[in-house]
Amino acid sequence: MKTALYRAMLRIRMVEEEIARRYPEQQMRCPVHLSIGQEAPAAAFGLALSADDRAMSTHRSHAHYLGKGGDLEKMIAELYGKSTGCCGGRGGSMHLSDERAGFLASTAIVGNSIPVGVGVALAQQLRGESALTCVFLGDGATEEGAFYEAANFAALRHLPVLFVCENNLYSVYSPLSKRQPAERDLCTLARALGVPAEQVDGNDAQAVLAVAQRAAAEIRAGGGPRFIECMTYRWREHCGPHFDDDLGYRPTGELAAWQDRDPLPRLAAELALTDTDRQAMIAEIGAEIDRAFELALAAPYPDESTVFDAIYRTELSS
């Protein structure tokens, strides 16, 4: 399990790094929000969930999609707007989906996938399924009314929802201090809504995995929703491939301090992973990534004559 956890994080890191490296080639023509530095929650929750569990995410969803088992080739093709993409090029980076893997969708409006995830959990409960729905959200999304309304309903109906908040301290360039009162943390907020909550070091992959497994088990046992706040940090710019610390919106040294707490070497050390093993993993994942990019680049754009197809399930007669 621990090796799988490391591998999942490494794979996310390598995919995101490759997107960042290739983005300036201007072939991925859509906004991209990378999760470099925040891989641990996506990897850990991905492992803690079972295949029938569902997940929903946000604008920053590559990691969650991959963690849940989403198809890499289809994701990369989607970023390139190709017909082989997971949404056939209609959605781009901010709209990923892989139903087969239980990754229902990510959406681009802050907070707007939260109630949808709760609705999926409602259906799971009504059908008597043992599966749960994992709703990924950012710290900024907790400021939207949709979060309160959805969490309230999830608590009211004891729905099988796992809210996973990646608190990376920022919403775009805005630090939490400009957006929320310092004396009230997110877990207190969730508890006040009736959702048991727990904070975890989001860069300690093993700790996140333990919390994720426990929370998932409690939900499956009929315990109702849980809210897990993972403290973590985005290394690169909010949107796009570059580092942007030169802009000065984050205190000097903050990024470096978080980079010192990189979840990857930390877990590698805990695992006593040998360099040879690590290199083998890198080679294997690297080959998989290269192939995904090659395929995406070679794939055709969707046929333009299909652009107006499938606006409705039942086509309107004109």
Add this chain to the structure above:
Amino acid sequence: MSRDSTIHAAQAINEALHLAMAQDERVLKFGLGVDDPKAIFNTTAGLQQRFGPARVFDTPTSENGMTGIAIGAALAGMRPVMCHQRLDFFLLAMDQLVNNAAKWHYTFGRAVPLTIRLIMGRGWGQGPTHSQNLQAWFAHVPGLKVVMPSNAADAKGLLLSSIFDDDPVVFLEHRWLHFAQGEVPEGDVRVPLGRAAVRQSGDAVTIVAASYMVVEALHACRALEQIGIHCELIDLRTVKPIDWDTVFASVRRTGRLLALDTGAATGSIAGEIVARVGMDCWGALKAAPARLALPDCPEPTSYGLTRQFYPGAEEIVQCIGKMLGLSRLPLEFLPQRHSHHDVPGVWFSGPF
């Protein structure tokens, strides 16, 4: 402090905000990112430094609540100017806008001097939820005024008028027009709301447009001129209220109408123009009115699916050619595109 006579629309907006805030201390400026390093595409640059964090501030990611808060502040004597980096994000606040801002004056006799700046995205894979042009939604709501500048001078002059207007104004900025350069007068030079501008005079066809479609229409007009066809181009500037006098007077002279829209065709402003012209200028029409708008389809993200998605100068020329029965279309006189279809210029490299 003087500057070049020609500036970008983004800078013109910034100038209007500085002028309004300096002139009237009731003017507040808030929204996600107003004080961040990118300063809403530079439109809010320097405001917080100059007017302080009490009047210029970043907000929580809470569009609906913050809009209600702006309405309350407006009722209590402030003049808030909010902004959102995409119109799509503001949709969370439709309740406050429609059920409060638009209704208070009619119901309670209390003015709501609120300006809401919304930026409408286009290109670079903005996709289904970062590119919507929903001006018709706002225009449909009695009690709201809706402004859509097409150039730098109007961006400044119309924004000043919006801020000092006593009613709620939705001020729609097309993202590509932030880069539009033009002569902009210095100082508090306002452009009145509700008055259209005739950008090009002619007798062949009346083209009615707003916002970015004015730019495409100008290219089309210039190409058509090369073969002796002179169109009249009306820039609405405000789509609620519409300057019907100017529209009707022109159509009565030309006898032909082409209405353009940056939004989806069904229920569009362009549809409203066609309807009213049909009703009020029926006797003057020599041809069926036409409309060019976006397809009734969500915008796809893919580069490959957006190539034909947006009607532009070429489609305008084709439409007018059909209306006039032209045997030859002056397509060779349209400006050559040097960049990809999904960017405003070669220098644009994403992501927003």
